[in-house]
Amino acid sequence: IWSCSDVSEDSLNRTLLDSRFGLAVMYLYLYLTAALALVLPAACKQPNIVFVLTDDQDIKLGGLTPMKNARELIQKKGATLDNFFVTTPVCCPSRATILTGLYPHNIHSTTGSGCMHMNVTNPAYEAKILGNWLQKAGYVTGQYGKLLNPSGVAPYCTQKNPQKLPGFDDYLTMCNDNRYFKNAFSNNGRYFESGTDPSDYLTSIIGNYSLKFITEALKNDRPFFAYIAPHAPHVPATPAPWYADAFSNMTAPRTPNYNYSALDHHWVIRQQKPLTADKEEGEIDELFRNRWRSLLSVDDLIVAVLDLLESKGALNNTYIMLTSDHGYQLGQFRLPMCKLQVYEHDIRVPFIIRGPGIEAESHFQGIAGNVDIAPTIIELAGADVPSFMNGKSFAKQIVKANGAAPPPNSWRDIYMIEYWTLGSVVRMDHLIDGPNNTYLAARIMNGTHNYVYAEFYASDTELKFGEPVEYELFNIAEDPFQMKNLYGTKTADLRLVGELKSFIQKEYGCTGSNCPSF
Numbered sequence: 001i002w003s004c005s006d007v008s009e010d011s012l013n014r015t016l017l018d019s020r021f022g023l024a025v026m027y028l029y030l031y032l033t034a035a036l037a038l039v040l041p042a043a044c045k046q047p048n049i050v051f052v053l054t055d056d057q058d059i060k061l062g063g064l065t066p067m068k069n070a071r072e073l074i075q076k077k078g079a080t081l082d083n084f085f086v087t088t089p090v091c092c093p094s095r096a097t098i099l100t101g102l103y104p105h106n107i108h109s110t111t112g113s114g115c116m117h118m119n120v121t122n123p124a125y126e127a128k129i130l131g132n133w134l135q136k137a138g139y140v141t142g143q144y145g146k147l148l149n150p151s152g153v154a155p156y157c158t159q160k161n162p163q164k165l166p167g168f169d170d171y172l173t174m175c176n177d178n179r180y181f182k183n184a185f186s187n188n189g190r191y192f193e194s195g196t197d198p199s200d201y202l203t204s205i206i207g208n209y210s211l212k213f214i215t216e217a218l219k220n221d222r223p224f225f226a227y228i229a230p231h232a233p234h235v236p237a238t239p240a241p242w243y244a245d246a247f248s249n250m251t252a253p254r255t256p257n258y259n260y261s262a263l264d265h266h267w268v269i270r271q272q273k274p275l276t277a278d279k280e281e282g283e284i285d286e287l288f289r290n291r292w293r294s295l296l297s298v299d300d301l302i303v304a305v306l307d308l309l310e311s312k313g314a315l316n317n318t319y320i321m322l323t324s325d326h327g328y329q330l331g332q333f334r335l336p337m338c339k340l341q342v343y344e345h346d347i348r349v350p351f352i353i354r355g356p357g358i359e360a361e362s363h364f365q366g367i368a369g370n371v372d373i374a375p376t377i378i379e380l381a382g383a384d385v386p387s388f389m390n391g392k393s394f395a396k397q398i399v400k401a402n403g404a405a406p407p408p409n410s411w412r413d414i415y416m417i418e419y420w421t422l423g424s425v426v427r428m429d430h431l432i433d434g435p436n437n438t439y440l441a442a443r444i445m446n447g448t449h450n451y452v453y454a455e456f457y458a459s460d461t462e463l464k465f466g467e468p469v470e471y472e473l474f475n476i477a478e479d480p481f482q483m484k485n486l487y488g489t490k491t492a493d494l495r496l497v498g499e500l501k502s503f504i505q506k507e508y509g510c511t512g513s514n515c516p517s518f
Contacts, residue, residue, distance in 0.1 A: 046138060046223035047356055048318040049377055050214075050305055053098065053227070054298060055091070055146055055234040056291075057324035060345040061253050063233070066292040067299040070322055070352065073306055078320075078354025079362040079398045085369040085443055088419050089326040089339045089346040092116035092149045094370055098325070099147075100128040101374035101389030103515070104418055105508055110462045115152035117420045117460075128388060130374045131167025131225065137383035140222045142213040143171040145206040145229035150176055157184065159191045168227070172209040174202075177231065180238035180294070201240045203230045203297040210301070211308055218312045225377070230301065232294035235337070239293030246296060252288035252330040255345075257481040262333050264485040266456045266470040268437045269341075272334035272430060280428050284330050287337055291328075319355030319380050323373070332481075336428040340419065342441045342454045342472065343482050347417055355380070357399040366411040367445045368394050390515045414500075416507045416515075417441035417452075421460045436469050440508055442500040450477040453487075453500040473497060 057063045064071060086094045092115040093104040100107070109119040119125060131141040143165065147153055155163040157175035165171045165186070175184040175191070180202040183194045187209075194200040210228045217224035239246070252258075259275045275281055302322070309315040327346045329335045339346045351368070354360075371391035378385050379393040397411060418440050425433035441454035455468035473487040486492045507515055 045317060046382055047380060048214075048217075048223055048309075048314060049134075049139075049225045049380060050318060050320040051225070051227050051373075051377065052298070052302060052320070052322045053095075053145075053229040054295070054322070054324045055229070055231050056326065056328050056339065057233055057295065057350065058327035058329075058345055059324075059348055059350045060327060061255070061288075061330060063291070063295070063324070063328070064350045064352075066247070066295045067302075067322075069299045069303045073302070074320055074322055074354045075352040075361075077360050078352060078358045079364060081351040081353075081364050081366075081368055081394070081398075083365060083367045083445055084323065084349055084351035085347050085367065085415050085417070086326045086349055087369060087371050087416060089341065089417075090116055090419065090422070091325055092118050092120070092152055093419075094325040095146075095148050096120050096125075096152070097391075098370050098373050099130050100125070101130070101371060101386075101391040102128065103371060103390045103416065103507075103510070106390065106511055108420070108462070112460065115149050116422060118148075118152065120148060120152045121155055126166040128386070129167035130377060131227070133167075133378050133383060133386060134225045134381055135167065135169070137378070137381050138223060139225045139381060140217050140220075141168045141170070141225045141227070142210070142217075143168040143173060143227040143229070144210045144213070145172070146174045146177065146231050147229065153186070156189075157186045157191065162186055162189045162191065164189060170213050172206065174229075174231065178235065180231065180236070198241050201297070203232055203240065203294070203301060206230055207297075207301040207304060211304060214305065214308055215312075218309075218314055223381075225381070226305075228301070228305075230298045232298050233291035235287065237287060237290035237294045239290055240297045243293045243296045246293045247289045250289050250292065251285045255332060255481055257333055257483050258331045259334055260332070260483060262483060262485075265333065266436055266439075266454075266472060268432065268434055269333050269335075275331055275334055275336060280336055281331070283428065284336055288330055317356060319353060319358075321351065321353035321355075323351040323370070324349040325370070334430065335432050336430050338425070338427050338432050340422070340425070340433050340437065342417060342419070342439055342452065344452075344476070344480070347443070353398065355399075359400065362398065364394065364397050366394070366397060367413060367415045367443065368397075368411075369415050371416075385513075387513050388511075389513060390510065392513075413446040414442055414444045414503060416504070417443060417454070418508065423460070440504045442503050442507075444496075444500065445476075449493075449496060451475055451493075451496065451500070452482070453497060453504075455501070455504065 088104045096107050096118045107118045156165045173186045181196045263270045326339050375385040375391045375393040376395050379395040421437040436456045439454050439456045443452050454472045456470040471487040472485050474482040
């Protein structure tokens with residue numbers, strides 16, 4: 001994306017002197033050489049990279065709306081990826097993918113153990129963590145907030161002889177979850193717990209450590225990568241005390257599929273009982289308000305980072321991006337709250353980015369996802385993407401290198417979704433996960449098709465391609481809320497189903513950079 005080899009004083013010397021056009025060219029040579037001396041240091045300086053990862057932030061239910069500063073200072077100043085998805089709509093698998101550029105099936109434990117089925121506490125996985133490759137490229141790296149769920153960070157969070165977090169020079173890693181005060185952390189191997197004072201608010205602690213790291217990196221004139229991962233708006237979505245009364249008149253969106261009985265969907269969905277207006281809907285609305293309230297502090301964190309970069313003259317040489325590990329549901333299909341499903345509100349997430357070479361208010365309409373994040377960050381850093389990664393960098397799709405647009409038809413139109421049930425998960429007396437909620441799916445978007453196709457299996461530990469127990473097919477263009485399952489109906493496109501089924505089986509078996517979605 002950036003390259004000092006594209007323009008150099010030596011190449012300019014050769015070009016001008018080889019032309020042998022006499023005195024006029026020599027004057028031009030002297031002028032351009034002087035000009036080049038002024039611009040080369042900035043042009044060749046590796047960009048800083050700030051990656052902000054929220055927890056459970058949706059896009060379909062207005063999850064980006066409360067973050068006015070992020071929308072004004074990142075989205076309007078940069079690019080929006082309009083069709084950005086996650087491979088697995090639950091925390092640990094999604095985050096393991098973000099850290100490595102690997103599909104969850106290439107991280108998966110076949111025994112049913114691990115961090116939500118992910119085998120993330122072994123040297124082979126740790127060697128693939130994104131930060132390792134940025135360190136090799138000359139970056140100082142920092143991680144702040146939620147990396148994985150508690151079982152995934154256990155080796156780094158022991159109070160005696162903790163393991164060092166691979167790939168990061170400095171870190172403040174959360175050791176627990178589901179709370180915003182009285183948290184436990186590992187700060188470069190030093191275990192400590194926070195308190196209950198306002199200054200102990202989780203997002204504030206994460207923000208302050210992040211700012212300290214960025215300040216030190218800029219002071220030492222080092223290119224840096226800051227991985228900032230607030231817990232918001234994950235339940236309980238406790239807001240900072242100073243935002244406790246915000247959005248008091250708001251209610252959760254009553255989308256067409258809100259409290260909808262979908263009898264043609266797979267078993268977990270069709271067995272849902274109605275939401276009750278006197279209790280469950282009230283709790284859903286309060287959670288919605290608290291989710292937005294908790295995101296206000298993330299918005300403040302983003303402003304603080306941008307202000308710091310601008311004050312140090314580093315803003316124009318920094319990529320800043322914001323995304324989430326997956327979406328969320330609040331009453332859709334009578335599911336009171338959570339994620340885990342193959343539907344748009346769970347798998348589609350925001351992704352916005354600003355930085356050098358990215359046009360303001362630009363959009364990328366291609367279908368991309370969290371498996372592409374690590375390759376993209378590595379390419380933005382000017383390094384080579386490791387061949388083991390399953391995702392592809394979308395950097396060239398959003399950064400205009402030397403003013404050139406990306407080649408046409410150079411991107412995928414189909415994306416893989418995969419999920420293994422976590423067992424019997426209950427929210428508000430509703431079973432929202434369980435038998436047959438293990439699935440493989442394909443999300444396709446192009447000029448003729450806008451569909452999601454899913455196959456549901458009985459196994460929760462590993463997928464063996466016998467016959468699925470249930471199927472779903474939705475035409476998102478005509479049915480954006482996925483209320484009508486077309487599979488087995490007269491309107492189902494059987495040829496498309498066959499192609500998507502073949503894609504799923506090939507993609508699920510792929511390793512490295514040979515995944516067939518490209």
